[in-house]
Amino acid sequence: MTVSEIIKKHGNERENLLAILHQIQAGNDDNSLHKDQLQQLAEIMDIPVADIVSTASFYTMFSLKPRGKHIIRLCESPPCYIMGEENILTALENCLKIKLGETTADKMFTLETTSCLGACGVAPVMMIDDTVYGELTEEKTVAVIKSIVDKE
Amino acid sequence: MEKPRITVMVPIDANTVPSGAREVKNALSVAIGRANLSNEIKVIETGSFGPTGVGALVAIQPDGVVYCNMTVDKAQEIVEEHLLKGRVCARYMLPGRQVILPTADNVDARTLQHTGRIVLDNCGRIDPENIEEYIANDGYEALGKALTAMSPGEVITEITESELKGRGGAGFPTGQKWSFCAPVVADQKYVICNADEGEPGTFKDRLILEGDPHKIIEGMALCGYAIGATIGYVYVRGEYALSIERLEKAIAAAESHGLLGKNIFNSGFDFEIKIKIGAGAYICGEETALIESMEGKRGCPRLKPPFPAQKGFKGKPTNVNNVETLANIPAIIRNGAAWFKNFGTSSTAGTKVYTILGHINHPGLIEVPAGVTLREIIEDYGGGMKGKFHFAQLGGTAGDILGEEMMDVPMDYDLMEKVGHVLGSGAILIVNESININDFLHSCMRFFSHESCGNCNPCRNGMHAALDITKRLKSGVAYPDDINALEEVVMILHSSAFCPLGQSPAGPVTSALRYFREEIERGVNRELNKHDMPRSNRKMEAINV
Numbered sequence: 001m002t003v004s005e006i007i008k009k010h011g012n013e014r015e016n017l018l019a020i021l022h023q024i025q026a027g028n029d030d031n032s033l034h035k036d037q038l039q040q041l042a043e044i045m046d047i048p049v050a051d052i053v054s055t056a057s058f059y060t061m062f063s064l065k066p067r068g069k070h071i072i073r074l075c076e077s078p079p080c081y082i083m084g085e086e087n088i089l090t091a092l093e094n095c096l097k098i099k100l101g102e103t104t105a106d107k108m109f110t111l112e113t114t115s116c117l118g119a120c121g122v123a124p125v126m127m128i129d130d131t132v133y134g135e136l137t138e139e140k141t142v143a144v145i146k147s148i149v150d151k152e
Numbered sequence: 153m154e155k156p157r158i159t160v161m162v163p164i165d166a167n168t169v170p171s172g173a174r175e176v177k178n179a180l181s182v183a184i185g186r187a188n189l190s191n192e193i194k195v196i197e198t199g200s201f202g203p204t205g206v207g208a209l210v211a212i213q214p215d216g217v218v219y220c221n222m223t224v225d226k227a228q229e230i231v232e233e234h235l236l237k238g239r240v241c242a243r244y245m246l247p248g249r250q251v252i253l254p255t256a257d258n259v260d261a262r263t264l265q266h267t268g269r270i271v272l273d274n275c276g277r278i279d280p281e282n283i284e285e286y287i288a289n290d291g292y293e294a295l296g297k298a299l300t301a302m303s304p305g306e307v308i309t310e311i312t313e314s315e316l317k318g319r320g321g322a323g324f325p326t327g328q329k330w331s332f333c334a335p336v337v338a339d340q341k342y343v344i345c346n347a348d349e350g351e352p353g354t355f356k357d358r359l360i361l362e363g364d365p366h367k368i369i370e371g372m373a374l375c376g377y378a379i380g381a382t383i384g385y386v387y388v389r390g391e392y393a394l395s396i397e398r399l400e401k402a403i404a405a406a407e408s409h410g411l412l413g414k415n416i417f418n419s420g421f422d423f424e425i426k427i428k429i430g431a432g433a434y435i436c437g438e439e440t441a442l443i444e445s446m447e448g449k450r451g452c453p454r455l456k457p458p459f460p461a462q463k464g465f466k467g468k469p470t471n472v473n474n475v476e477t478l479a480n481i482p483a484i485i486r487n488g489a490a491w492f493k494n495f496g497t498s499s500t501a502g503t504k505v506y507t508i509l510g511h512i513n514h515p516g517l518i519e520v521p522a523g524v525t526l527r528e529i530i531e532d533y534g535g536g537m538k539g540k541f542h543f544a545q546l547g548g549t550a551g552d553i554l555g556e557e558m559m560d561v562p563m564d565y566d567l568m569e570k571v572g573h574v575l576g577s578g579a580i581l582i583v584n585e586s587i588n589i590n591d592f593l594h595s596c597m598r599f600f601s602h603e604s605c606g607n608c609n610p611c612r613n614g615m616h617a618a619l620d621i622t623k624r625l626k627s628g629v630a631y632p633d634d635i636n637a638l639e640e641v642v643m644i645l646h647s648s649a650f651c652p653l654g655q656s657p658a659g660p661v662t663s664a665l666r667y668f669r670e671e672i673e674r675g676v677n678r679e680l681n682k683h684d685m686p687r688s689n690r691k692m693e694a695i696n697v
Contacts, residue, residue, distance in 0.1 A: 015466070017448030018431050022390065058450040058605070060432030061390050077352030078549055079509055079579075081595040082587050115434055115599060116352035117391055120509045120579075121167035121204025121516060130393050134170035135205070 001027060003040045012045055021056055030066040031110070060114065067110040068103045070148060073127045077116040080124040084136075088124050089113070091138040095145050108152065109145070156194035158235065160184075161211040163276055165200040165362045166355060166394065172223065173208040179224040180210070183231035193235060199363015201276040203516040204509070206246060220246040270495065270503050271479045272519045275363030280398055283405040286366040292411050294485035295370050298377055299419035302485075307378040308334060311481065313489035315501040320346060320437070320474030321547060321577040322652075323500075323565040326481075329471060332461035333379045336469040341381035343372050344465065344472040347388040347395065348442055350434040351548030352599060353579030356505040357475035359517050361388070361395040364479070365402035369412065369425060371478030374485055376423045379471050384425040387442050390432055399427055434603040435653050439472040441605070452607040453651035476505055476578070496522035500564035504578060511538040511584035522564040526554065530582060539584030543667065547576015549596050550656035553589075555667030573663065589668045590675040594622040596660050603653065611654030614645045618657055625675030632676055639665060 001009070006023050010016040020041065025033050033056055042049035056062045074092065076085055089100065092111055096104050103110040119125045122134025126141070133144050162168075162177040181195050201209055207221035210230065217240055219230060226244055233239045278285040286292070298307050312327025333341065345368055349357040361368060372384040388396050403425050406412040414422045428446050430436055436445045440454035443465050464470020480502060484492045493501045500522035506529065509515040514535030526544055530537060544554045546563075552573040561571055568575045583592065601615040621638045624630040638661060646658035665672060 014448040015446060018445065019429060022429065022431065055448070055450050058433065059430075062431055076595070077599055078545070078592060078595045079353040079581055082510060082581070082583055082592065114391075114432070115603060116350060116354070118349055118355040118358045118389070119166045119170065120353050120355055120507065122170055123509065125170070127391065132166065132170045134167070 003037050004044055007041070007044050014045070014047065017045070017047075017052070017055060018059070021062055025062060029069065030107070031068065031071055032063040032066050035064075066103070066107075068107050070109050070128055072109055072111050073114040073117070074112070075115070075117045075119075075123070075125050075127075076113040077120075079116070079120040083123040085124045087138055088126065088136050088141050091141045092126075092145070095142050108149070157192040158194070158215075159213040160193060160195045160235075161198045161213060161276070162195065163199060163201050163209050163363075164197045164394070166358050166392075167200065167204040168208050169394070171207040171221075175224055176208045176210065176222045176227045179227040180231060183228045184235065187231060187236055189235065196279045197281065198278065199275040199280050200359040200517055202272075202518060203246065203514060205515045209246070215240070218246040219244045269519045270483045270492075271360060271367075271476055271505050272363070272517070273483075274367065275359065275517075278364070280363055280365055281401050283366060283402070283409060286364070287409075290486060291366055291482075292370055294482040295373050295377075295411065296417050298374055298485055299417045299421055304334065304378045304380065307374060307485065310485060310489050311378070314484045314492040315489075316477065316480055316484060316492065317500060317565055318474055319476035319480070319504070319578070321351070321550075321574075323575065326473065326477055329461070329473070330375065330379050332459065333381075333469050333471045336462060338469050340383065340466075340468045341379060342465045342468060342470040343376045343379070343381045343384040344439075344442070344446070344470060345372055345384065345386040345475060345478055346437065346439065346442055346472050347386055347392070347475050348430050348437045349389060349392075349475070349577075350437050350603075351550065351577045351579060353509060353545070353548050353581045354507055354577045356507050356517060356578055358392055358395055360475050360479050360505070361392070362398055365395075365398045366406065367479045367482060368399075368475060369402055369406050371473075371481035372425060373412065373416070373423045374481050375471060375473065375478065377421055379469075381469075381471070382422045382424070384423065385428050385446060385465070386425065387428045387430060387436070387446055389430045396427060396429060403427070433605070434599075435605045435651070438651050438653065441651070442472065443470065450605070452605050453653075455650075497562065497564045497567070499566035504564075504575075506578045506580050508534050508580045508582065510544075510582040511586075512536065512582045513538060523562040523567070525560050525562055526580070527559040529580060530559075534582065537582065537584060539586060542583050542585045542587065543589065543592075543664075544583065545581040545660065546579075547574060548579045548581075549599050550653075550659055551576040551579070552659045552663035553592075553667065554663065557667070574659065588626075589664055589671050590622065590625040593661065593664055593672070594619070594626040597622045597657065600653070600657050605653070608650035608654060610645055610648045611650065614641050614649070614654070615657070617641050618645075618661070625672060628675050628677060630676045631680055632678075634676065635665070635669075635672060 006020055010019050024037055038052050042052050096109055098104055100111055117125055117127055119132050124136045125134045164173050184193050210219045210222050233241050308330050316326045317323040318326055347357055376384055433451045435441045436451040438453050441451040445451035460470040496502045503519050504522045505519045507517055512534035518533045545551050565575050597619040601619040604611045604615045606612045618641045621634045642658040642661040646655045649655045
């Protein structure tokens with residue numbers, strides 16, 4: 001869907017901005033919001049583009065930088081921390097050969113940390129796209145990544 | 153179809169899906185179909201049973217058997233052994249803990265005293281995607297009663313008399329909150345359900361939404377009737393995909409049954425519910441930040457007053473309640489305030505839903521009367537410690553850190569306040585001696601500095617100053633004056649930050665210093681000169697002057 005179609009679907013009012021941004025981002029292969037789209041959004045909704053950028057950058061789930069096809073969100077809040085989150089982060093960095101915040105060269109994965117995902121019962125957890133993986137060990141983490149790579 | 157002889161219940165929720173619960177459910181259905189038992193045995197999806205960390209769960213009813221750590225293979229074995237031959241597979245049974253399942257003697261939802269549950273009475277017992285099951289368990293009876301036999305004022309009086317306190321963390325009396333919004337005259341008022349659960353370690357709202365979404369819809373409609381609002385919003389975290397899906401289905405079902413929409417129960421009362429999806433910001437759990445975010449803006453808190461009851465969403469009178477608070481409403485209206493006060497302590501009526509997690513044997517979701525002690529929670533509900541008890545953090549990352557000496561204090565909102573602590577949102581994180589307190593504080597501060605919204609100066613800078621210090625303490629290279637500086641920073645934050653987020657690091661930091669000062673001091677490098685100070689601390693001092 002184009003930006004104007006998405007706006008038409010949700011409505012032109014400011015209160016729909018987050019829903020619109022969610023849908024625009026979901027439609028982009030690189031999991032981010034593009035500058036020209038925000039420009040267009042600003043014109044149609046009559047909101048200054050700086051205001052839109054400021055709003056989009058406020059929320060963790062939106063990105064203004066291109067990201068990989070799959071977003072890995074590792075929870076770094078205290079409940080996951082005490083269950084060994086730091087080891088999982090190292091395992092992910094080694095397995096993907098990137099640092100936190102970076103995207104793999106093949107544009108397949110972006111590694112991010114996130115605050116609590118509300119699945120603390122199975123800590124430590126990570127969320128890849130819409131799927132939550134829990135009770136992670138270093139081996140299990142690597143296996144999860146491998147299974148996604150194999151599927152591609 | 154005949155009434156099923158056996159019901160197989162599979163909880164599909166945030167904690168079981170990662171362990172393959174959906175695959176297990178499919179495997180069960182396929183194996184039952186292959187055995188030609190589909191007419192006699194029904195497989196249903198439910199919300200959480202409570203226990204976590206035990207993989208995918210399956211319950212066989214009316215036998216009352218609960219299996220844990222289920223896999224596709226084990227599920228097939230259970231169909232062959234238990235369902236076909238009637239032999240219980242003891243080796244897969246959930247060990248040493250109680251899951252409350254409806255059996256012949258407690259299947260009537262009125263026997264709540266039996267299970268002791270108000271909020272979670274349906275969770276894990278009914279199919280959350282089937283409105284008829286909710287209705288069969290007295291669902292929407294309270295709404296019918298209120299709309300046909302009570303005035304809005306009487307609803308508020310009932311809630312006020314029940315002494316229900318907001319379960320989001322602050323513990324403000326719910327009836328009082330409603331009574332602020334009710335008399336305000338406006339062409340439109342709103343009810344908002346705050347489902348932006350972000351406090352680390354808290355996942356009760358998520359499991360309530362996933363396990364019993366109709367209860368929230370009924371609670372919101374009752375609130376709307378009481379305060380004169382016709383539109384309700386549920387603000388859900390963007391990360392809670394399953395909660396959103398179940399809510400959408402529940403709203404659609406309620407609409408098609410005439411329980412939402414125009415002229416509900418022929419009373420002339422109209423009420424509709426819409427969903428707003430967040431985008432990942434902890435601060436949006438604060439009610440005014442939540443309203444800003446709902447309006448499509450940055451989630452920065454507003455200056456109060458005016459309170460949302462006067463000027464809330466789009467400038468109209470708005471009442472914001474937490475998920476758990478709203479989940480208490482139908483039972484109070486149905487059974488009366490006096491019934492509700494049978495539960496809990498003299499200062500906090502009702503029950504409290506806790507999520508217990510960390511180094512304990514049986515982590516999970518529990519609902520207990522207000523006033524139980526930490527020791528009871530660890531021993532009776534949590535199945536005991538893994539390792540030796542070190543400390544507990546109550547109410548999420550913004551909550552206080554408690555040492556062993558606080559284990560026997562009854563926990564309710566007032567009693568905790570008397571000993572200088574807050575009960576908070578209901579997360580109880582139990583930590584054993586494998587975790588150093590300085591590492592833990594660093595993890596807490598990392599959370600706060602990430603989630604600071606940047607709106608006010610003390611929080612924007614103070615969080616980073618505190619993070620720097622905890623980082624040094626963690627690495628054992630802190631300056632001798634760092635601990636004093638840390639205390640000072642959090643106290644400045646506590647007294648000058650704009651909203652509760654900025655004020656909250658004082659909780660974990662000062663309470664940790666109260667019980668574990670000696671251990672924290674081990675992060676200081678003794679070889680450094682007493683007067684050595686890092687640049688960031690000097691800056692803080694300059695601000696003070």
